[in-house]
Amino acid sequence: xxxxxxxxxxxxxxxxxxxxxxxxxxxxxxxxxxxxxxxxxxxxxxxxxxxxxxxxxxxxxxxxxxxxxxxxxxxxxxxxxxxxxxxxxxxxxxxxxxxxxxxxxxxxxxxxxxxxxxxxxxxxxxxxxxxxxxxxxxxxxxxxxxxxxxxxxxxxxxxxxxxxxxxxxxxxxxxxxxxxxxxxxxxxxxxxxxxxxxxxxxxxxxxxxxxxxxxxxxxxxxxxxxxxxxxxxxxxxxxxxxxxxxxxxxxxxxxxxxxxxxxxxxxxxxxxxxxxxxxxxxxxxxxxxxxxxxxxxxxxxxxxxxxxxxxxxxxxxxxxxxxxxxxxxxxxxxxxxxxxxxxxxxxxxxxxxxxxxxxxxxxxxxxxxxxxxxxxxxxxxxxxxxxxxxxxxxxxxxxxxxxxxxxxxxxxxxxxxxxxxxxxxxxxxxxxxxxxxxxxxxxxxxxxxxxxxxxxxxx
Amino acid sequence: xxxxxxxxxxxxxxxxxxxxxxxxxxxxxxxxxxxxxxxxxxxxxxxxxxxxxxxxxxxxxxxxxxxxxxxxxxxxxxxxxxxxxxxxxxxxxxxxxxxxxxxxxxxxxxxxxxxxxxxxxxxxxxxxxxxxxxxxxxxxxxxxxxxxxxxxxxxxxxxxxxxxxxxxxxxxxxxxxxxxxxxxxxxxxxxxxxxxxxxxxxxxxxxxxxxxxxxxxxxxxxxxxxxxxxxxxxxxxxxxxxxxxxxxxxxxxxxxxxxxxxxxxxxxxxxxxxxxxxxxxxxxxxxxxxxxxxxxxxxxxxxxxxxxxxxxxxxxxxxxxxxxxxxxxxxxxxxxxxxxxxxxxxxxxxxxxxxxxxxxxxxxxxxxxxxxxxxxxxxxxxxxxxxxxxxxxxxxxxxxxxxxxxxxxxxxxxxxxxxxxxxxxxxxxxxxxxxxxxxxxxxxxxxxxxxxxxxxxxxxxxxxxxxxxxxxxxxxxxxxx
Numbered sequence: 001x002x003x004x005x006x007x008x009x010x011x012x013x014x015x016x017x018x019x020x021x022x023x024x025x026x027x028x029x030x031x032x033x034x035x036x037x038x039x040x041x042x043x044x045x046x047x048x049x050x051x052x053x054x055x056x057x058x059x060x061x062x063x064x065x066x067x068x069x070x071x072x073x074x075x076x077x078x079x080x081x082x083x084x085x086x087x088x089x090x091x092x093x094x095x096x097x098x099x100x101x102x103x104x105x106x107x108x109x110x111x112x113x114x115x116x117x118x119x120x121x122x123x124x125x126x127x128x129x130x131x132x133x134x135x136x137x138x139x140x141x142x143x144x145x146x147x148x149x150x151x152x153x154x155x156x157x158x159x160x161x162x163x164x165x166x167x168x169x170x171x172x173x174x175x176x177x178x179x180x181x182x183x184x185x186x187x188x189x190x191x192x193x194x195x196x197x198x199x200x201x202x203x204x205x206x207x208x209x210x211x212x213x214x215x216x217x218x219x220x221x222x223x224x225x226x227x228x229x230x231x232x233x234x235x236x237x238x239x240x241x242x243x244x245x246x247x248x249x250x251x252x253x254x255x256x257x258x259x260x261x262x263x264x265x266x267x268x269x270x271x272x273x274x275x276x277x278x279x280x281x282x283x284x285x286x287x288x289x290x291x292x293x294x295x296x297x298x299x300x301x302x303x304x305x306x307x308x309x310x311x312x313x314x315x316x317x318x319x320x321x322x323x324x325x326x327x328x329x330x331x332x333x334x335x336x337x338x339x340x341x342x343x344x345x346x347x348x349x350x351x352x353x354x355x356x357x358x359x360x361x362x363x364x365x366x367x368x369x370x371x372x373x374x375x376x377x378x379x380x381x382x383x384x385x386x387x388x389x390x391x392x393x394x395x396x397x398x399x400x401x402x403x404x405x406x407x408x409x410x411x412x413x414x415x416x417x418x419x420x421x422x423x424x425x426x427x428x429x430x431x432x433x434x435x436x437x438x439x440x441x442x443x444x445x446x447x448x449x450x451x452x453x454x455x456x457x458x459x
Numbered sequence: 460x461x462x463x464x465x466x467x468x469x470x471x472x473x474x475x476x477x478x479x480x481x482x483x484x485x486x487x488x489x490x491x492x493x494x495x496x497x498x499x500x501x502x503x504x505x506x507x508x509x510x511x512x513x514x515x516x517x518x519x520x521x522x523x524x525x526x527x528x529x530x531x532x533x534x535x536x537x538x539x540x541x542x543x544x545x546x547x548x549x550x551x552x553x554x555x556x557x558x559x560x561x562x563x564x565x566x567x568x569x570x571x572x573x574x575x576x577x578x579x580x581x582x583x584x585x586x587x588x589x590x591x592x593x594x595x596x597x598x599x600x601x602x603x604x605x606x607x608x609x610x611x612x613x614x615x616x617x618x619x620x621x622x623x624x625x626x627x628x629x630x631x632x633x634x635x636x637x638x639x640x641x642x643x644x645x646x647x648x649x650x651x652x653x654x655x656x657x658x659x660x661x662x663x664x665x666x667x668x669x670x671x672x673x674x675x676x677x678x679x680x681x682x683x684x685x686x687x688x689x690x691x692x693x694x695x696x697x698x699x700x701x702x703x704x705x706x707x708x709x710x711x712x713x714x715x716x717x718x719x720x721x722x723x724x725x726x727x728x729x730x731x732x733x734x735x736x737x738x739x740x741x742x743x744x745x746x747x748x749x750x751x752x753x754x755x756x757x758x759x760x761x762x763x764x765x766x767x768x769x770x771x772x773x774x775x776x777x778x779x780x781x782x783x784x785x786x787x788x789x790x791x792x793x794x795x796x797x798x799x800x801x802x803x804x805x806x807x808x809x810x811x812x813x814x815x816x817x818x819x820x821x822x823x824x825x826x827x828x829x830x831x832x833x834x835x836x837x838x839x840x841x842x843x844x845x846x847x848x849x850x851x852x853x854x855x856x857x858x859x860x861x862x863x864x865x866x867x868x869x870x871x872x873x874x875x876x877x878x879x880x881x882x883x884x885x886x887x888x889x890x891x892x893x894x895x896x897x898x899x900x901x902x903x904x905x906x907x908x909x910x911x912x913x914x915x916x917x918x919x920x921x922x923x924x925x926x927x928x929x930x931x932x933x934x935x936x937x938x939x940x
Contacts, residue, residue, distance in 0.1 A: 099700040100803045122702065146643070154621060155643065157652065173893045179801045181618065181833045181873040183607045183656050184881075184888055185915065186897050190620070190652030199648075211702015234562060238585070240676045240742060281745030335642030337563040368563070368642045405625065405641040424646040432634035437648045439903040444896070456647035 004059040005038050005082060011055055012041055016048060030066060030084040033077030033454070034415055037064070037084040044089050046164065046172065046203045053201065054170030056083050057449045063168075064451050065197040067108060067139025070131050073331070073412030074143075075196065076423055079453025087138055090203060093117055101209040102161060102178055107138025107202045114207070124212040126153030128317045138202045144194030147317035148245035151366035152276070153210060157193030162206035165192060167199075168449040178206055191440070197451040198459050199444040213276025216244070218309040219289050221298030222266035226250060226345040226361065229271040232296035233365030234338050236273060239292060241285050243366060246273035247316050248341070252360035256320035263312050266300035271365065274309050320360045323375055330357070330374040330383055331411035334394050337368055340406060344370040347393035355386025371411070383417040391421075404428050424456040462501070465522045469504055469546065472514040477505040477552065488547050491532040491539040492594075495796075495850060496879045500527070500541035507552045509627055509635055509665040516663060517633035519546055525909045528659045530571060530602025533594040535797060536878030538606055538658045542913050548663060550601055556580060557666070564671045565624065565641060570601020570664050577669075586671035589616035592874070593782065601664045607656030609874030611707040611781070614832040615740070616672060618874070620655045627666035628654060631905040641668060658876050659911035661904045675706070675740035679750055680774040681767045683757040684731040688712055688827075691733035692808035694760045695831040699804045701756065703749050706740040708832030709781050712811075715828040718787035725780025726773075731763065735831065736781055784828045785839070791824065792841035796853045800864030801873030804834040813863040814838050821856040823849075835873035836864065862887055877915045885917045 009020050020039045027036040043049035056063045061082035087108030095104040098121045105114060111132035114125050128147035129135035135145070141163075146155040153159070162176040175188035192199055223229035229248045236246055249257070251268040258264050265272055271293070275285040286303070293301055304312060319331060332351075334344040341363050348370070352359035357374035364370075374386055387410065395403040408425040410418065426434060434457050441459045444450075452459075470478050479485060480502050489497040501524065506512045519526045525545035532539050541547045550571030558567035561584050566577060574595040578587040591610035592598055598608070603619045604626060616622075625639040639651030654661050685691040691710055698708070711719070711734050716727045727734050737753060739746040750767070757765055768774035788795045802810050811827060818825040821840075829837040838860050842853040861871050861884050871881045871888050885894060898916050902908070 097803070097805070099696060099805045101699065101702070102803070144649070150643065154617070157649065158617070158621065167896075171892050173896060174890075175893065177870045178803050178868050179834055179870055179873065180804075181609055181613065181801050181830075181835045182870050183609075183618075183874055183876050184870040184872045185877060185885060185894075186900065187607070187620070187653055187656050188893075188897070190649050191900075193652075194649050211704075237564065238561070238673060240673050242741070242745075277745050278748040280747065281742060284742060284744035333644060335640065335644035337560070337565065337641045339562050340642075369644050404637060407640050407642055407645050409644065409646065426646045428640075429646060430634075430636050432630055432632065433636040433638060433650060434647070436630065436636070436650060436904055440648060440900055443899050443903040 004061065008055055008059045008061060009039050012052055015051060016043070018042070029069065032064060032072050032081060033075070035078055035081045038082050040084040040086055042086040042089045046166065049085070049090070049201065049203055050166045050170040050172060052085060053166050053168055057168045057170065057447055060447065061449070062452050063449055065201045067136030068110065068131070068134035070129060070135045071139060071143045071145065075454040076418055076458055077415050077453070078451070079458065085201060087136060094204060097178070098123065100178065102206055103209055104204065104206045105137055106204055107136060109137050111135050111137055111140055118209055119212060122212050123209040125159060125207050125209055127156055127159065128314060130318045132314060137205055137207065141193050141205060142202055143196055148247050148364050149313065150364065151246055152242065152244040157190060159208050160189040160193055160205060161208050163189050163192060163202055164204035165200035165202050168445040168447060173200070176206070180208060196455045198441055198455045199450065201450070214278050215282045216274060216276045216306050216309045217282055217286055218272055218274035218304040218312065219286055219293065220265045220270050220272035220302045220304065221293040222300040223269045223271060223298055226269050227342045228297065229269045230341045230365060232271050232293060232298055235292050235296055236289060237338065237366050239288070241288060242275065243273040244276050245313060245316065245364070246271070246366040248363045248365045250361040252358065253320055253362045256322060256324065256360060257315060260321040261311065261315040263308060263315065266302055271298065272312070274313065316362065320373055323358065324360055324373040326375060328376045328381070328414065330386060330413045331371065332374070332387070332390055333369065333371050333409040333411050334406065335369045336406040341365065341368060341370055344394055347390050348372040350393055351386045351390035354389040355383065356381040357386055383413055384420060387413070387417060387421055426456045460522060465518070465524065466502060468518045469502055469515060472511050472518065473504050473506050479503040488529065488532070488541065488549070491529070491534045491537060493535050493537040493540065493878065493880050495854070496537050496540055498541045498543040500547040501544045503547045503549055505549050505552050509629065512548065512663055512665050513629045513633050513635055515546070515548060516629050516631065519909055520631065520633060520907060523907065523909065525912050527911050528601070528605065528663045530599030531573070531597045533598040534602060534606055534878065535799070535875040536872070536880040538876050538878040538911070538914060539602070540879060550599060553665065561586060561671070563641070565668055566671055567666065567668045568600055569666060570599060572600050574598050574600055574603060581671055582674065585674055587674055588622065588669060589672040590619045590622055600667055600669065604655050604664055604667060605657070605659050606876045609830070609833070609835060611709060611830055614708055614830065615704050615706045620652055622670045623651065623655060623667055624670060625668040626651060626654065626664050628662035628664050630662050631907060631910050656876065658878060658915050660901055660915055661910060677740065677743045677746065678774070679739045679746055679767060680777055681737050681750070681753070681765065682727070682777055683735040683737065683762045684728050684764045685733045685761065686731065686763050687761065688733045688811055689808045690760045690762070691735050692811060692831070694735060694757050694762065695807060696805045697756045697760070698753055699832060701752060703752050705737050705749070705753070705832060707736070707738040708830070709736040710827065710829055710831035711736070711781065711784060712827040714791065714824060714826040715784050718790050719780040719784050721790050722787040723779055723783045725776055727780055728764065736777055781828070788826065788839060788841060792843055794842050794844045796840040796842065796857050798838050798840070798857050798860055799835065799873050799875040800838070800861045800869055800871060801833065801835045802864050802867045802869030804832070806867040806869065807831060807834060810836070810863055810867045814860060817856060817859045817863065821852055821859070823853055823856050825860065833873065834869070858884055879914060882915065882917050
């Protein structure tokens with residue numbers, strides 16, 4: 001294998017004139033599941049990337065496409081990890097068709113740069129991965145990283161109009177077109193979005209844009225418990241109001257927002273929702289949301305101005321810092337019907353207690369997704385016990401169909417835990433569905449070159 | 460093959476009452492809304508449960524007989540037209556709404572539920588099912604999912620795929636799988652999203668969980684009239700570029716206006732070259748400024764009149780014209796061929812000009828009535844199928860129209876699907892590697908090639924011929940009685 005790697009590295013260097021040798025420091029920044037790659041390659045364009053892939057595929061090397069590395073904590077440890085294929089040099093805007101609300105960009109462009117490009121024309125892509133300065137557009141789509149703003153703009157995968165990809169053997173495909181409505185052939189964009197680099201490497205994307213709202217604003221209110229806050233959130237979602245995001249936060253998450261971002265929300269539990277509209281519409285929506293909050297016994301109602309709202313949105317997508325940033329921190333995710341959120345919150349509390357953890361909760365209350373972070377209280381903390389309690393309580397008392405429809409994911413945690421549990425929540429998938437995924441993987445990547453072992457069912 | 464044995468097995472699954480093999484009965488099912496291609500199935504079965512569908516699929520697999528699922532047969536691309544000799548699974552009996560969950564804004568339905576019936580049920584509770592194909596009074600939600608159907612209000616609310624959370628499907632192996640979930644974050648590849656719009660070539664859908672959308676608090680419907688089609692198109696492009704998202708934005712050209720006014724008198728001015736039917740919905744406070752913006756853009760582009768419906772009756776009248784447009788074409792020609800090529804919205808004026816040239820070249824009238832806000836065109840080639848050769852000419856004219864869409868950076872289909880209709884043009888749309896991966900992925904899911912064969916992916920051996928005065932097919936592999 002070492003020989004193959006050497007000859008691969010030499011051929012890439014001969015081709016590009018660039019060194020692919022790694023300093024220890026550089027290797028560290030591409031660490032995945034405790035492993036470092038032998039080689040990092042950063043092709044300058046699509047064609048060069050195809051050549052790299054074809055050579056790696058031929059040499060039987062394992063390649064992990066690499067955007068900003070912001071999702072590195074998720075998934076199983078790689079089965080093997082030879083090459084990190086960095087998109088860092090492919091970060092240019094290809095075409096900005098502002099009249100068609102379409103931006104065509106290279107996959108390695110950061111979401112922040114895409115925002116700068118589109119915001120200058122009063123438009124937005126509505127993508128909200130954590131750390132948008134580092135997260136790339138390609139990575140956000142390929143991992144389908146959708147944050148709180150999905151209530152208004154849909155999931156990240158809904159934004160893809162056209163995709164240019166390189167297959168493991170270096171072949172190029174283009175899926176979709178620069179149109180907003182398209183049922184021409186299979187929806188390959190959706191197959192690739194959320195495939196976590198297991199099928200192909202996305203190199204260029206056409207992203208559907210929206211007009212950024214003229215005015216934005218938000219209201220927060222305190223609630224005595226997560227249950228009451230979730231109930232208020234359901235009332236909001238059943239109303240004709242159109243929030244951009246609606247988030248329920250517990251006291252720990254409120255505290256981290258105050259210390260990390262200087263945003264003080266009322267506790268112990270906050271429901272905070274933002275709106276974007278023309279001025280008249282915004283004021284009306286905020287006034288009516290205030291009514292809902294009062295009816296639902298929300299207290300300490302706080303109005304956030306446009307600057308605060310613009311700052312809070314991305315902060316909500318980030319994981320809490322400081323107390324929840326240690327290497328032993330766990331991040332769990334549960335997804336289900338809106339009225340399951342209180343159950344997920346209770347499961348978090350009991351899991352933290354059982355495993356000796358401090359915890360923070362942030363839930364996309366309009367989308368039925370709860371995220372929680374658990375930081376060890378002491379050396380006795382047991383990640384396995386925490387996950388066991390969390391997963392069993394999230395589904396407890398549900399019949400088979402209901403349990404199947406609740407999905408859990410270990411967003412990040414130690415490898416020792418990942419070795420023992422269903423990281424992606426694939427235990428809820430039927431074997432027939434998993435087999436279809438395996439068949440598709442085999443069709444795209446018969447040699448198992450791309451991201452082996454990391455994704456669902458260790459594809 | 461033991462035909463009698465095969466039919467007996469199917470009969471054992473659904474019962475004698477729910478299987479048709481009589482040639483006269485079978486003829487009823489020989490095509491969907493695309494009537495120029497036909498095929499007679501060997502049997503039509505009407506299952507009542509997922510379990511029965513699973514047994515039907517297994518039986519077809521055992522006997523290597525192709526199977527085709529059909530909702531209401533309103534599709535316009537031939538997706539539900541049976542391969543001659545195949546088994547048609549019809550969902551008329553699987554038409555129950557299984558659960559209405561207003562707290563979570565979800566409905567669980569069987570695939571044979573008629574699109575509009577679901578909204579009728581939920582409207583009084585403050586919700587509706589947003590995707591609204593023109594055939595919504597007849598088409599089924601299962602069929603909508605198989606085709607990823609669109610509709611006038613998809614401009615604001617998205618296509619069918621944006622409204623389906625979970626599907627129960629029977630895979631080609633007969634196994635049952637659940638794709639997607641009640642929640643948004645699901646593990647693994649997005650098979651839900653990938654199977655929606657796969658036109659029955661991957662699996663048979665037997666149950667769906669769909670999103671319910673809160674009813675808009677107010678609706679404003681307006682009609683902008685223009686003496687140049689180009690002005691109407693520019694209005695659409697500028698409204699979109701300004702970031703305004705109406706609930707619907709429909710364009711009708713002068714032939715359509717003429718036909719509509721002759722048949723239903725919707726109140727469209729007969730001297731206009733084009734009208735835009737625009738609908739805004741939402742909170743009154745939000746749509747007020749939008750209305751002003753759209754009026755300003757229309758006036759800037761020389762609109763000759765701008766009218767806002769003042770009463771519900773007036774609003775319904777304006778929509779009546781749009782909804783009856785296709786039927787009204789009968790006053791111009793006996794038959795029409797409706798295409799659904801889609802282009803970037805900034806290219807609308809350019810492609811409509813090209814359609815005029817194509818129309819002149821083929822000496823066939825092309826009318827336009829379409830979802831302009833999405834760039835989702837509906838050019839209708841009008842022809843007389845009684846005139847020898849005219850059907851073939853209309854089909855060739857249609858292909859030319861689609862190629863014009865592709866040249867403008869657009870696609871063959873925005874909402875009707877490929878089916879049989881546009882299968883030949885897939886090679887104009889996609890390069891070989893891209894088409895090949897679609898074919899390989901299909902083969903990986905349906906190893907035996909029994910799921911709705913002859914659709915979507917071009918294959919020289921598997922092309923439905925044009926049916927002129929009856930169904931004749933040169934398909935292999937199907938069972939004939």
